[in-house]
Each structure stands twice: as structure tokens, then as C-alpha cells.
Amino acid sequence: MLQRVILLLSLVLFPAVPAHAQLAAPVRAMIDAAMATNDADKVKVVADIAKQTNPDDVDEIDALQAGFRQRQRQLAEARTEVRQEALRDAGLLANWGGRGQIGAFQSTGNSSDVGVSASLELRRTGIDWTHLLRGSVDYQRSRGRTSREQYLAAYEPRYVISPRLFAYGLAQFEKDRFSGFDGRYSVSGGLGYQVLQGQPSLSVQAGPAYRRTESIDGTTDTNLGALAGLDFSWRIMEGLRLTQDTDYVTETGGRAQLIADGNNTSLLLVTGLEATIRDGFTTRLSYTVDYNSNPPGNAVTTDTQTRFTLVYGF
Incomplete structure (x- = not known):
């Protein structure tokens, strides 16, 4: 269970950064801010705007979105396992x-x-x-x-x-x-x-x-x-x-x-x-x-x- 908690913290605090990032710093900061909300709809809106204004960096923005979606799946799986482990370990009078x-x-x-x-x-x-x-x-x-x-x-x-x-x-x-x-x-x-x-x-x-x-x-x-x-x-x-x-x-x-x-x-x-x-x-x-x-x-x-x-x- 401790390993899952550490994974949750690492996914939230240390998101993956694509290698050889060329995206302008202000645009990257805007996308990072949207990702920090963990709101998939907001990330999509911001990424779509970023791709329209930075057509040469579409591949990198797509990679950022893919990484965000993967982290969201991992977070959901880790949270589910943490909850299930807590339920397994709970006493008769808990929950x-x-x-x-x-x-x-x-x-x-x-x-x-x-x-x-x-x-x-x-x-x-x-x-x-x-x-x-x-x-x-x-x-x-x-x-x-x-x-x-x-x-x-x-x-x-x-x-x-x-x-x-x-x-x-x-x-x-x-x-x-x-x-x-x-x-x-x-x-x-x-x-x-x-x-x-x-x-x-x-x-x-x-x-x-x-x-x-x-x-x-x-x-x-x-x-x-x-x-x-x-x-x-x-x-x-x-x-x-x-x-x-x-x-x-x-x-x-x-x-x-x-x-x-x-x-x-x-x-x-x-x-x-x-x-x-x-x-x-x-x-x-x-x-x-x-x-x-x-x-x-x-x-x-x-x-x-x-x-x-x-x-x-x-």
C-alpha cells in the first residue's frame, strides 16, 4: 500500500516531461497550469488553443496530452488499489x-x-x-x-x-x-x-x-x-x-x-x-x-x- 501512495505522489508532483522539448516556455507553462488542475476538459481546451497558435509544435503538444492521459489512468488505478487495500485491511467496525x-x-x-x-x-x-x-x-x-x-x-x-x-x-x-x-x-x-x-x-x-x-x-x-x-x-x-x-x-x-x-x-x-x-x-x-x-x-x-x-x- 505504501508503494501505491508513493506512486500517487510521484505522478502528481513529478509529471513526465518529453525529451528535447522545444515548446516556448509561456505556452508550456500554460499547458502545465491546465494539467495541474487534473481537469481533462480544461487540458483539451488549452492544448487545442496551443496547437492553433503553435502549429510547428503540434507533435510535442500531442505528446504532452498523451502523457497527461496516461498519468490520469495510472492515478485512477493507483487510487482504486489504495481504496481496495484499505477496505481489505479495515476492521469489522470500520467503513x-x-x-x-x-x-x-x-x-x-x-x-x-x-x-x-x-x-x-x-x-x-x-x-x-x-x-x-x-x-x-x-x-x-x-x-x-x-x-x-x-x-x-x-x-x-x-x-x-x-x-x-x-x-x-x-x-x-x-x-x-x-x-x-x-x-x-x-x-x-x-x-x-x-x-x-x-x-x-x-x-x-x-x-x-x-x-x-x-x-x-x-x-x-x-x-x-x-x-x-x-x-x-x-x-x-x-x-x-x-x-x-x-x-x-x-x-x-x-x-x-x-x-x-x-x-x-x-x-x-x-x-x-x-x-x-x-x-x-x-x-x-x-x-x-x-x-x-x-x-x-x-x-x-x-x-x-x-x-x-x-x-x-x-
Whole structure:
């Protein structure tokens, strides 16, 4: 790794100079200044102007450009190897990042309501593996009585097979007494595919699933089934500066998860719109549809929720 760091420094501090250079010093200085920015577009513009004004030195300018492109490739390769070496040497608790979001409300007068919505997502990305941990809670009291209580915890590892193909695993726990169950445990594994990369991005995944549901009436159902999932993200605009200290970057994204077994089919759809306000903080407006085809007890099949939360990324 030390050798790669030394190579990076040498490529930046000591760029190659063609032998028998004849280019005028001011022109060479102008090209060197452009190369020092490491901006390929800027180097091309400056080199094109230099070739127009110095037609006898076109070959030397082309050689300078070729050397710049070669150094850029070497720099990129060296940086990639340094990053990969750092990932290989990282400990279990290193390279974690994530997002936390929280929203709350209180109302008095004709109605007396209080509620909180909070979630945390932790992600660790390695060379081949990605580990994702998610947890969320929704709690609401109306007129002194609990009217909503939902908990979710999930762990999802992914292994990269190719740039687009990956294998996934999923272990998930849910609790929602108002939907009729004290605990619902889901385990799944299968394959996924990155349909769209960049912006927008879209990935799909599918595989067999095992689910155990513990109802509030004391009964337990265990079933084999199938899981299908979808993740979508799209940055609508690159950035819009509204005030001196506020940058807005608007994104939209959604997650869909379908688990079907012999007894019940559940569908969770989450669609959100986010706006970055400053340094890691974003606001998020989201709409959730939670459908269960055969809910326990007298619970309804479909729950929907619109929420506005503050999100912090780290």
C-alpha cells in the first residue's frame, strides 16, 4: 500500500516531461497550469488553443496530452488499489455509514394526539460485500390511547457477482399489533440485478422466502413463499442554491417489497421525495402503503401513511 501512495505522489508532483522539448516556455507553462488542475476538459481546451497558435509544435503538444492521459489512468488505478487495500485491511467496525430520520407531532384542542416516527439505516460497503441494517418505529397515541405501534428491524447482506448481478440475503422482524400480529419473522435469499446504474438507478431482486407469523390471538402460522423487491432512486436536479447557506438537491426514491406465501401476501411500498438543506441534513416527504391480504383478527388489509421527517446522513 505504501508503494501505491508513493506512486500517487510521484505522478502528481513529478509529471513526465518529453525529451528535447522545444515548446516556448509561456505556452508550456500554460499547458502545465491546465494539467495541474487534473481537469481533462480544461487540458483539451488549452492544448487545442496551443496547437492553433503553435502549429510547428503540434507533435510535442500531442505528446504532452498523451502523457497527461496516461498519468490520469495510472492515478485512477493507483487510487482504486489504495481504496481496495484499505477496505481489505479495515476492521469489522470500520467503513460504516448511514442515515437517521425522525419526525414527530402533537395536537391539542378538539383532538389530543401525539406521535413519533423514527428510523435508522446503517450500511457497510466493501469490495464484494455490502451489509445493510435497518430499523424503524412508528408510535401514536390518540385521546390517551395507543392508536399505532409498528416496529421493524432488518439485516440484508449483498454479494457482488458481477457489476450488475448480485446475491442477497434478508432477515426481517416486524411487530404491529394493530395489524393483528405480535411478531412476523421473514428470511429470504436469492439473486438481484442492477437494471439501471447511475441516475436514475433501479435494482430488482427475487428469491424463496420463509415466514413465521405470531398473531395476537396466540396462533402461529409458518409458511414457505417467495420474495420480490425493487429499489429505485432518481436525482431530479443537480442542485439549486436558494440562500447563502442552503443547497437544495431534490431526489425521489422508493422501495417495494412483496412476500407471498400460502396464507398471506404482503406488499410494502415506500415512495419518498427528499430535499437537501445543508451539510448532511435533508427533509423527506414519504408515502407508505402496507397491504396484507389476510390480516389476523378484524384488522383491515391496507394501511397508508404520509410522513414528513428530518434526515441526517453520516
